[in-house]
Each structure stands twice: as C-alpha cells, then as structure tokens.
Amino acid sequence: MPLRDLYLLSPEISIVGVAFIIIMLDLWIERKGLLPILTIVLLGLPLGFTISLWGTEEQAFDGVLVVDTFSIFFKVLLIGVVTAVVIASQETAARFRRFQGEYYGLLLMATAGLMLMAATRELITIYLSLELSTLSAIALVAFFKDTRSTESGLKYLVLSGVSSAIMLYGMAMVLGVTGTSSLVEIAKAAPVSSLADNPALLLGVVFIVAGFGFKIASFPFQMWVPDVYQGAPTPVTAYLSVASKAAGFAVLLRVFYLAFGDFSSDWSMLFGVLAVISMSLGNFAAIFQTDIKRLLAYSTIAHAGYILIGLAAVASRVPGGEAFGPQGVLFYLTAYAFTNLGAFFVVIAIANKIGSETIDDFAGMSKRSPLLAGLLALCLVSLIGVPPAVGFWAKLYLFNAAVQADMVWLAIAGAINTAISAFYYLRVIKVMYLSPAPTEERVRLTPPIGLAVAMTTTGVLFFGIAPWFLLDFAIRATSGFPG
Amino acid sequence: MIELEYVLFLSAVLFSLGLFGVLARRNAVMILLAIELMLNAVNINLVAFTVYLSPDLLVGIIFAIFIITVAAAELALALAIVLRLYRTRSSVNVDEVNLMRW
Amino acid sequence: MHVGTGASIAFWIMAVVAVVSASGVILLKDIFRAALLLVVSFLSIAGIFVTLNADFIAAVQVLIYAGAISILLIFAILLTRDVQEGNPSNRLKIPGMFMGAVLLTALIVVFVNTEWRLSTEAPLDSTTAALADLLFSNKFVLAFEIASVLLLAAMIGAVVLARGEDE
Numbered sequence: 001m002p003l004r005d006l007y008l009l010s011p012e013i014s015i016v017g018v019a020f021i022i023i024m025l026d027l028w029i030e031r032k033g034l035l036p037i038l039t040i041v042l043l044g045l046p047l048g049f050t051i052s053l054w055g056t057e058e059q060a061f062d063g064v065l066v067v068d069t070f071s072i073f074f075k076v077l078l079i080g081v082v083t084a085v086v087i088a089s090q091e092t093a094a095r096f097r098r099f100q101g102e103y104y105g106l107l108l109m110a111t112a113g114l115m116l117m118a119a120t121r122e123l124i125t126i127y128l129s130l131e132l133s134t135l136s137a138i139a140l141v142a143f144f145k146d147t148r149s150t151e152s153g154l155k156y157l158v159l160s161g162v163s164s165a166i167m168l169y170g171m172a173m174v175l176g177v178t179g180t181s182s183l184v185e186i187a188k189a190a191p192v193s194s195l196a197d198n199p200a201l202l203l204g205v206v207f208i209v210a211g212f213g214f215k216i217a218s219f220p221f222q223m224w225v226p227d228v229y230q231g232a233p234t235p236v237t238a239y240l241s242v243a244s245k246a247a248g249f250a251v252l253l254r255v256f257y258l259a260f261g262d263f264s265s266d267w268s269m270l271f272g273v274l275a276v277i278s279m280s281l282g283n284f285a286a287i288f289q290t291d292i293k294r295l296l297a298y299s300t301i302a303h304a305g306y307i308l309i310g311l312a313a314v315a316s317r318v319p320g321g322e323a324f325g326p327q328g329v330l331f332y333l334t335a336y337a338f339t340n341l342g343a344f345f346v347v348i349a350i351a352n353k354i355g356s357e358t359i360d361d362f363a364g365m366s367k368r369s370p371l372l373a374g375l376l377a378l379c380l381v382s383l384i385g386v387p388p389a390v391g392f393w394a395k396l397y398l399f400n401a402a403v404q405a406d407m408v409w410l411a412i413a414g415a416i417n418t419a420i421s422a423f424y425y426l427r428v429i430k431v432m433y434l435s436p437a438p439t440e441e442r443v444r445l446t447p448p449i450g451l452a453v454a455m456t457t458t459g460v461l462f463f464g465i466a467p468w469f470l471l472d473f474a475i476r477a478t479s480g481f482p483g
Numbered sequence: 484m485i486e487l488e489y490v491l492f493l494s495a496v497l498f499s500l501g502l503f504g505v506l507a508r509r510n511a512v513m514i515l516l517a518i519e520l521m522l523n524a525v526n527i528n529l530v531a532f533t534v535y536l537s538p539d540l541l542v543g544i545i546f547a548i549f550i551i552t553v554a555a556a557e558l559a560l561a562l563a564i565v566l567r568l569y570r571t572r573s574s575v576n577v578d579e580v581n582l583m584r585w
Numbered sequence: 586m587h588v589g590t591g592a593s594i595a596f597w598i599m600a601v602v603a604v605v606s607a608s609g610v611i612l613l614k615d616i617f618r619a620a621l622l623l624v625v626s627f628l629s630i631a632g633i634f635v636t637l638n639a640d641f642i643a644a645v646q647v648l649i650y651a652g653a654i655s656i657l658l659i660f661a662i663l664l665t666r667d668v669q670e671g672n673p674s675n676r677l678k679i680p681g682m683f684m685g686a687v688l689l690t691a692l693i694v695v696f697v698n699t700e701w702r703l704s705t706e707a708p709l710d711s712t713t714a715a716l717a718d719l720l721f722s723n724k725f726v727l728a729f730e731i732a733s734v735l736l737l738a739a740m741i742g743a744v745v746l747a748r749g750e751d752e
Contacts, residue, residue, distance in 0.1 A: 109734060113735075125728045128549060132731055139739075142746050147568075154565070158511070158518070162505050162521070165518055166521075168525040169521075169528065172546070176532035176536060179536055180542065200701075488697065491696040495688075498688070506681030507678045516610055520610065520626070527630060536703065536704050538709060548642065551646070552732050553735065554650075555649055555657075559739055559743045561661070563743040565661050
C-alpha cells in the first residue's frame with residue numbers, strides 16, 4: 001500500500017480516527033457537553049484533507065478508490081452535513097445520560113461509509129461502504145431505546161436487509177455476466193449493446209436500482225421512510241434525509257454513467273418512470289399528514305423523485321459538453337441539504353420547547369417566535385421551489401435538464417407535482433401564521449441549535465440569491481464525468 | 484454433470500422462498516431468518532458464477548466472504564434491537580407494534 | 586467443468602435437502618424448529634459449495650453461518666420466548682406467495698434465456714491460497730479495511746442498544 005494511496009484515503013481515515021478519539025474521550029471527560037464541541041473542532045481535520053485534495057484526479061488501490069472533483073464535492077457536502085447535525089444534536093444527545101460519545105462516533109462512522117460510497121468504483125467496496133453507513137444508521141435510529149425508536153430501528157434493519165439482498169442479487173448477476181466487479185471493466189466487458197439482449201444483465205440493473213432505492217428513499221423501497229423518520233431522534237432523521245440520499249445518488253450516478261453508460265437509453269426511461277411514481281406517491285401521501293416529521297418524510301420521497309429526473313435526463317449530455325443531468329442532481333442535492341436540514345433544525349428547536357411534533361401545535365408560532373416561524377416558512381418555500389430560495393434554482397436546473405433531454409413530459413410531471421406539494425407546505429405556514437396561538441409563551445432559540453439553524457438558512461438564502469457560486473462547483477464536479 | 488443453470492435455479496428457489504418469508508411472516512426473528520436465506524441464495528449465485536465463468540478471478544468468492552461478514556454484523560445488531568423491543572413490548576411480532584403502521 | 590457423477594448425485598441430494606429445509610423454515614409453525622431447519626439448510630448449502638470446488642467458502646459457510654449466525658438467531662428466539670405463540674403469518678400471505686411465484690418464474694426465465702459464457706478453464710483445486718492473495722491485494726485491501734470498521738460500528742451499536750440506561 002503506497003503512501004500516496006493513504007494520503008488519497010486521508011479524509012476517510014481521519015474521520016474514522018475522529019470517531020475513535022471521541023468514543024475514547026467519552027470515558028474520561030466528565031462534562032459531556034464538551035464532546036460535540038471537540039467533534040466539531042476535530043472535523044476540521046477530514047475537511048482540511050478533503051479540501052487539500054481538491055483538483056487532484058487520481059486513483060488509488062488499483063482504481064478502486066477514485067479521488068476526483070466529483071467525489072470531493074460529495075465529501076465536502078457530507079462533512080458539512082454531519083457538522084451541522086452534530087451542532088443540532090446537543091440538546092437531543094444531552095437527554096441520554098450514557099453513550100453520548102458513541103452517538104457522535106456512530107454519526108462519524110456513518111459519514112465515513114457515505115464518503116466512501118461517493119469515491120469508490122468497485123461493487124464490493126460500494127456494498128461494504130453502504131453497509132457501514134447503514135449499520136451505523138440503524139444503531140442511531142434506535143438510539144433513544146424507547147418503544148418507538150426501537151421499532152423504527154427494527155423496521156430500518158429489516159428493510160435494509162431485504163433491499164441489500166435484492167441489490168446483491170443484482171450485483172451477482174452483473175458480476176456473472178461481465179466477470180468483474182470493477183465499474184470500468186464492467187463497461188468494457190458487457191457483451192451486448194442493449195440490455196434487452198441479455199436478460200441476466202437487465203435483471204441485474206433492475207435489482208441494483210431497486211436496492212439503491214432504499215438509500216435514496218425512492219419507490220419501490222420508500223415504505224420505511226415515514227415510520228423510521230418519525231421514530232428516530234430528529235437530528236438522525238435530518239441526517240438520514242440528506243446525507244444518505246446524497247451518497248445514494250452519488251453511487252447511482254457513478255454506477256450508471258460509468259458501468260452502464262452504453263445502455264443509457266435503456267435505463268433513462270426506467271429512472272423517468274421511477275421519478276414520476278416517487279414524486280406523486282410522496283406528494284399525495286404528504287397531504288394527509290398531521291405530524292410534521294411524517295410530512296417531511298413523505299416530502300423526502302417526493303424530492304427523491306425530482307432528483308431522479310436528473311438521472312433520467314441522461315440524453316441532455318452533449319458529448320464533450322456540459323452534463324445537465326448530473327449537474328442538476330449535484331445542485332439539487334446541495335440545495336436540498338441546506339433546505340431540509342434547516343427545516344428539521346427549526347422543527348427540533350420548536351419541538352424541544354413545546355414537546356410536540358404535531359402540525360396543529362405549531363399554531364400561532366409567528367407570535368410565539370417570529371424568527372423561527374419565518375425561517376421554517378423560508379425552508380418550506382424553498383422546498384416548494386419559489387424564489388428567492390435556493391429550491392427554485394434547483395428545480396429549474398433539473399426541469400431544464402429534462403427539457404434538454406427531450407423529456408418534456410418529465411418536466412411537466414415535475415411541475416404538476418410541485419403545484420401539489422405547495423398545498424401541504426403552505427398549510428404548515430398557514431397554521432403558523434393564521435391560527436391563534438394556544439398560549440402566549442415565547443419559544444426561545446438556544447445557542448447551539450440556533451447556530452445550526454443560522455448556518456443552514458443562510459445557505460438557503462445566499463445560494464438562492466447567488467446560485468452561480470454553487471452551480472460553478474457543480475459544473476466543475478461533473479466536468480470530468482464519464483461520458 | 485451439473486449444469487450452471489441448475490445451480491442458478493436452486494438459488495432462485497431459495498431467493499423466492501426468502502422473499503415470501505419476508506412478506507408473509509410477522510415474527511421479527513422469522514423475517515431475519517428469511518433474509519438470511521435470501522443472502523445465501525446470493526452467495527450460491529456468486530460462487531457458481533466464479534466456478535463456471537471465471538475460475539481464475541475468484542472475485543465472486545471474495546464478494547461472498549464479505550457478504551457473510553456483513554450478515555453476521557447485521558445480525559448482532561438485530562439481536563440487540565429484538566431484545567430491546569421484547570423488553571419494552573413483550574412481543575416481537577411486527578404487526579402488534581401499533582404505535583406506527585408497519 | 587469436470588465433476589464426477591458422484592459429485593453430481595451429491596449436488597442433487599443437497600439441493601433437495603436445502604430446498605425442503607428452506608421451505609420448512611418459512612412454513613413451519615414452530616419457530617424453534619424453523620431455526621434448526623435453517624441450520625440444516627446452511628449445512629447443505631455448504632455441501633453444495635464443496636461440490637462446486639469452492640472449499641474455503643464452504644468452510645466459512647459452516648463456521649459462520651451454521652455456527653455463529655445460527656447461534657445468534659437461536660439466542661434471539663429463546664430470549665424472546667415467542668416459541669409458544671407459534672409463527673403466525675400476516676395478511677400479506679397470499680400477495681407474498683404471489684410475489685414469490687412471480688419472482689421465481691422471472692428468475693428462471695432469465696436464467697434459461699441468458700447465454701452464459703462458460704469458462705473452459707478447470708477450477709482451482711484449492712482456492713484458499715489464491716483467495717488470501719487476492720483478499721490482501723491492493724485491489725481488495727480497502728474493502729477489507731472497511732469491513733473491519735463496519736464490524737466495529739456494528740459492535741458499538743449492539744452494545745449501546747443492548748445495555749439499558751441505568752445498568
């Protein structure tokens with residue numbers, strides 16, 4: 001193992017190292033409040049390594065690990081997300097008397113798995129990184145140890161087990177047909193020019209898509225989402241909704257563009273159909289929700305659908321030119337990370353004070369805390385996709401990619417769904433602003449969660465007003481995209 | 484001589500049985516057993532592909548070894564969760580769990 | 586493939602045992618017996634690996650699946666004492682059966698209609714040494730390291746979840 005390979009792996013090594021340090025320090029530190037602060041400070045290490053690698057285009061471990069702008073984009077995003085989640089976790093984590101170090105440690109290990117997912121080009125390594133993040137996430141979901149949280153953990157475990165088994169069956173098919181597990185070699189070894197000519201390869205592709213559907217929370221493995229999101233500790237929910245979706249899409253982009261790039265006309269339609277089903281399903285179910293976390297859970301299914309448009313719009317890629325689809329996906333994932341984290345953090349801030357996550361209990365929030373109500377409204381508006389929030393540009397780029405790819409029907413389906421989604425997002429805003437408040441008691445923002453809210457909502461506004469900063473990065477991250 | 488197809492049929496039967504078990508059982512432990520069956524079906528596939536199609540590469544067998552590793556780790560976690568659930572609810576039947584819809 | 590008739594017969598016997606015991610796992614009312622049948626199924630699959638000349642994975646199958654994993658499952662069953670309640674099936678029994686049948690048909694159709702590029706090379710006599718070389722080669726060492734972190738994460742998670750707040 002040459003030293004250079006270790007350097008290329010340094011973001012992942014250091015984040016796992018930080019996890020070890022935090023778990024060990026938990027044994028000695030009496031004031032547990034120091035743990036999250038130490039975690040955040042130490043997270044500077046993996047972030048520094050990642051940023052120092054920006055610009056390199058190298059491979060390590062015989063091409064298994066690839067360090068390119070694409071993977072670094074995702075690593076920076078994931079480290080940012082986990083930092084925000086750690087900041088927002090303080091009050092939640094203070095509720096467990098023990099195992100606070102393990103809580104932060106597992107969050108970091110899950111992130112290490114997700115970072116590796118975005119950076120590997122080999123099926124076995126992809127599977128192991130995926131399971132590393134999933135197993136850590138299962139423990140985090142069940143971390144409250146009350147009935148609801150444990151049930152969520154069990155449900156997450158069972159459904160991740162089933163989806164993994166299906167994905168593995170698909171990977172086994174691909175491995176069988178091509179004789180290799182490396183994505184680059186799969187592309188070279190695929191024996192046919194169309195998936196329809198090789199049923200086993202077709203089956204493999206379909207099963208792999210189904211398996212990854214679990215990670216990105218899209219149809220056909222979306223049924224775990226509402227219950228797990230509702231039962232899990234809210235910071236963990238926020239983390240899952242954003243980080244695991246981002247890494248899932250990173251793998252999907254890599255696997256399908258790199259290994260199955262020749263069959264893009266076959267799978268683009270598959271993703272298009274899945275996109276429409278996911279967004280319609282999520283949006284219709286979200287209308288009937290009374291719990292804010294369940295509402296955001298169904299909304300995350302819908303958003304997985306919107307992002308799948310970017311995968312379906314593969315034909316928008318001009319050879320040698322810009323890849324609108326992948327660009328849109330990266331932009332949307334980042335915008336969604338800011339927006340959804342912001343929404344969840346405000347919900348945490350409010351729920352920690354009023355002790356309820358029911359939408360009706362948010363009544364009159366504009367009087368009880370004008371700031372929090374305003375910021376939640378901003379995030380919800382961004383989720384709908386209305387300017388000046390960043391969500392507007394995200395949707396615009398993706399729908400544009402669909403149009404560029406001659407899939408106007410997909411853009412229309414997305415627009416109709418956006419209109420439907422406005423209904424339930426606006427209902428929350430209406431409850432907050434127009435319903436009378438049950439009490440006059442103020443809801444105050446405490447510093448740590450306030451910092452997390454400030455970080456994310458600033459991002460929503462800043463990139464909403466100046467989207468080109470983010471778009472520039474998304475373009476550069478996909479410039480070397482396999483074509 | 485055994486044809487490759489027969490080995491694959493065996494794995495298909497085990498995989499489908501596993502899927503049926505996952506859908507039809509309601510005891511959480513039984514669902515875990517069914518998932519193990521599905522993983523075993525995958526392993527049979529991987530080993531068969533390696534032996535029949537690329538005996539010199541052995542990638543499939545490496546894959547199978549890692550799948551077994553992950554399955555063991557996952558079950559350790561599953562045991563912890565099932566025990567915790569039993570302690571709080573005295574039942575591990577997934578549809579008696581009625582705080583949330585299954 | 587050069588497999589003797591003996592191996593061929595052994596394969597069919599073990600395939601039948603595997604399928605019958607797997608059906609038992611899924612259909613039996615008694616959870617404890619179902620778990621024991623699962624061990625039989627694991628062992629017969631190990632036997633199938635032997636007939637396929639995959640000696641190392643066969644040993645791993647016996648040690649980890651038939652040994653460790655089965656013990657864990659039986660622990661889970663005995664500690665939760667749902668044995669008396671039997672193994673009721675839920676309302677998804679009929680759709681589940683239907684989906685299982687559809688999946689099985691689809692898989693068989695796929696397997697029959699695919700042209701497999703059979704290798705002419707004889708399988709290795711002993712895969713263990715070659716596997717060790719490959720597992721620690723530059724290509725798979727990363728996967729190996731991730732697996733070690735994964736085991737640690739699962740262990741931490743299991744310890745955290747299994748221990749109560751006040752113990």
